[in-house]
Amino acid sequence: xxxxxxxxxxxxxxGLIGGSYAEGFTKKGYFVGAITRSQKSIxxxxxxxxxxxxxxxxxxxxxxxxxxxxFALYPEQFTNWIEKYQDCFKSGIVISDVTGVKxxxxxxxxxxxxxxxxxxxxxxxxxxxxxxxxNATSTIFNGSNYIVTPTSDNTxxxxxxxxxxxxxxxxxxxxxxxxxxxxxMIGFLSQLTHCIAVSLMVCKESKHLVDxxxxxxxxxxxIAKINEKMWTxxxxxxxxxxxxxxxxxxxxxxxxxxxxxxxxxxxxQQMMRTSTERRKYFD
Amino acid sequence: xxxxxxxxxxxxxxGLIGGSYAEGFTKKGYFVGAITRSQKSIxxxxxxxxxxxxxxxxxxxxxxxxxxxxFALYPEQFTNWIEKYQDCFKSGIVISDVTGVKxxxxxxxxxxxxxxxxxxxxxxxxxxxxxxxxNATSTIFNGSNYIVTPTSDNTxxxxxxxxxxxxxxxxxxxxxxxxxxxxxMIGFLSQLTHCIAVSLMVCKESKHLVDxxxxxxxxxxxIAKINEKMWTxxxxxxxxxxxxxxxxxxxxxxxxxxxxxxxxxxxxQQMMRTSTERRKYFD
Numbered sequence: 001x002x003x004x005x006x007x008x009x010x011x012x013x014x015g016l017i018g019g020s021y022a023e024g025f026t027k028k029g030y031f032v033g034a035i036t037r038s039q040k041s042i043x044x045x046x047x048x049x050x051x052x053x054x055x056x057x058x059x060x061x062x063x064x065x066x067x068x069x070x071f072a073l074y075p076e077q078f079t080n081w082i083e084k085y086q087d088c089f090k091s092g093i094v095i096s097d098v099t100g101v102k103x104x105x106x107x108x109x110x111x112x113x114x115x116x117x118x119x120x121x122x123x124x125x126x127x128x129x130x131x132x133x134x135n136a137t138s139t140i141f142n143g144s145n146y147i148v149t150p151t152s153d154n155t156x157x158x159x160x161x162x163x164x165x166x167x168x169x170x171x172x173x174x175x176x177x178x179x180x181x182x183x184x185m186i187g188f189l190s191q192l193t194h195c196i197a198v199s200l201m202v203c204k205e206s207k208h209l210v211d212x213x214x215x216x217x218x219x220x221x222x223i224a225k226i227n228e229k230m231w232t233x234x235x236x237x238x239x240x241x242x243x244x245x246x247x248x249x250x251x252x253x254x255x256x257x258x259x260x261x262x263x264x265x266x267x268x269q270q271m272m273r274t275s276t277e278r279r280k281y282f283d
Numbered sequence: 284x285x286x287x288x289x290x291x292x293x294x295x296x297x298g299l300i301g302g303s304y305a306e307g308f309t310k311k312g313y314f315v316g317a318i319t320r321s322q323k324s325i326x327x328x329x330x331x332x333x334x335x336x337x338x339x340x341x342x343x344x345x346x347x348x349x350x351x352x353x354f355a356l357y358p359e360q361f362t363n364w365i366e367k368y369q370d371c372f373k374s375g376i377v378i379s380d381v382t383g384v385k386x387x388x389x390x391x392x393x394x395x396x397x398x399x400x401x402x403x404x405x406x407x408x409x410x411x412x413x414x415x416x417x418n419a420t421s422t423i424f425n426g427s428n429y430i431v432t433p434t435s436d437n438t439x440x441x442x443x444x445x446x447x448x449x450x451x452x453x454x455x456x457x458x459x460x461x462x463x464x465x466x467x468m469i470g471f472l473s474q475l476t477h478c479i480a481v482s483l484m485v486c487k488e489s490k491h492l493v494d495x496x497x498x499x500x501x502x503x504x505x506i507a508k509i510n511e512k513m514w515t516x517x518x519x520x521x522x523x524x525x526x527x528x529x530x531x532x533x534x535x536x537x538x539x540x541x542x543x544x545x546x547x548x549x550x551x552q553q554m555m556r557t558s559t560e561r562r563k564y565f566d
Binding site: 125126144145147173175185188189190192193194195196197198199200201202203204205206207209210211212213214215216217218219220221222223224225226227228229231232235236239242243245246247248249250252253254255256257260261263265268269271272273274275276278279280281282 | 408409427428430456458468471472473475476477478479480481482483484485486487488489490492493494495496497498499500501502503504505506507508509510511512514515518519522525526528529530531532533535536537538539540543544546548551552554555556557558559561562563564565
């Protein structure tokens with residue numbers, strides 16, 4: 001069962017991603033509502049025509065209108081919201097999310113959720129270096145991956161339903177991973193790279209080097225501009241996996257360092273050959 | 284004294300950078316000759332009109348025609364060439380280079396060079412992920428920095444002369460650094476970033492992750508495609524400086540890792556705030 005135009009969609013959390021979802025759905029002709037903490041964000045979104053209605057207060061009257069509820073909150077707030085307000089959902093609906101870490105959140109939400117509501121987790125792998133609904137635009141989804149991470153609690157029909165969100169919003173590709181596969185992948189491709197960029201950027205006061213900076217340093221540190229609250233929470237939620245990825249990297253970096261210290265050209269060249277070979281897949 | 288159009292320019296080493304110099308000078312109306320190991324490269328460059336003449340053999344008859352000789356060789360070959368063939372230079376000329384590490388090469392060349400020839404070192408901070416004269420184009424200089432790294436052996440007039448090469452070839456900016464300042468800067472901004480990219484890329488067989496890869500991983504590993512012979516030589520030539528930069532990075536990366544292991548949110552967030560603050564200078 002795919003998402004059809006008569007479904008009313010509620011976005012909880014109107015930040016960069018929530019706002020971009022709202023804009024994308026509205027553009028496709030859906031009725032979109034929003035609940036968020038700041039009245040300013042609601043006013044902005046109403047003004048821009050991104051949502052049809054919005055509120056800062058969670059009431060059963062408001063929430064029970066909706067057939068699909070998507071949570072674009074920080075992980076901890078997401079759990080709190082479900083615990084506090086799940087009575088407001090209309091019976092039989094599907095809820096989904098945009099959370100960047102899965103194992104830690106998915107099983108917790110599924111275990112506390114009402115049995116007449118189904119949570120199908122998903123992760124849109126899109127973002128910008130800026131935040132807030134003011135920067136929202138569904139164009140960020142165009143070249144990106146939309147990943148559905150179902151568990152054994154989910155039904156085939158509703159997995160398909162949540163997957164079709166990715167199609168409606170114009171993602172490049174819709175994929176399926178288990179929560180475990182997702183967290184390993186995200187730990188390596190996204191979290192580890194952010195750890196590297198941050199560590200490099202804090203190495204030294206580098207303002208005087210700006211004039212000499214070429215593309216390599218700029219590209220590598222682009223993601224060093226980072227929302228510290230959100231990423232700290234995501235890192236800690238994926239701690240076990242991320243630590244093992246960090247240690248893997250540390251080991252390889254130290255291997256290169258020690259080869260250099262010992263003038264071990266063969267090891268250095270061999271690492272560079274492997275690196276060159278593997279990078280080719282990504283062109 | 285700036286480089287004027289009547290000067291004949293000899294490029295030694297017709298690879299990506301040497302070829303791009305040749306193309307840039309020829310386009311500006313200079314007479315450009317080349318010496319390189321492979322006849323194929325000479326034929327290609329003659330065919331494309333990038334050089335006016337070229338040879339694979341070093342003779343006094345050929346070399347002594349030229350007023351400016353630029354070495355675009357691997358560092359070790361550069362020293363060997365000077366030792367073997369410096370008798371071929373016309374008296375009173377200026378020679379320069381494009382070598383990416385300075386301390387290790389500059390003082391050595393200046394100490395063995397004939398006293399009637401002046402070596403003014405320079406480093407064009409430009410490159411591509413491909414090599415060879417077939418990929419040469421002077422457009423790679425447009426957004427790039429050209430750095431002159433004179434020593435106390437150099438004269439004001441000839442420093443200015445070599446600086447004007449950067450202007451003629453259309454670099455974005457011409458700067459001056461001591462060889463020591465240059466090697467510290469390049470160790471941090473360029474060599475360390477390449478070490479990081481290579482170490483990340485060799486961490487695991489990642490072909491199956493290609494579909495999930497977003498911009499952050501791609502940007503960070505773009506430079507992991509690397510000429511292993513050249514970079515190993517450059518790393519070893521700048522070993523002392525690069526090791527200290529690698530250790531600086533290792534220390535910060537380990538600090539972030541340990542903060543995560545201990546759920547030390549304050550340290551993690553503080554590093555991310557510093558990182559975000561410092562990255563802003565580079566936008």
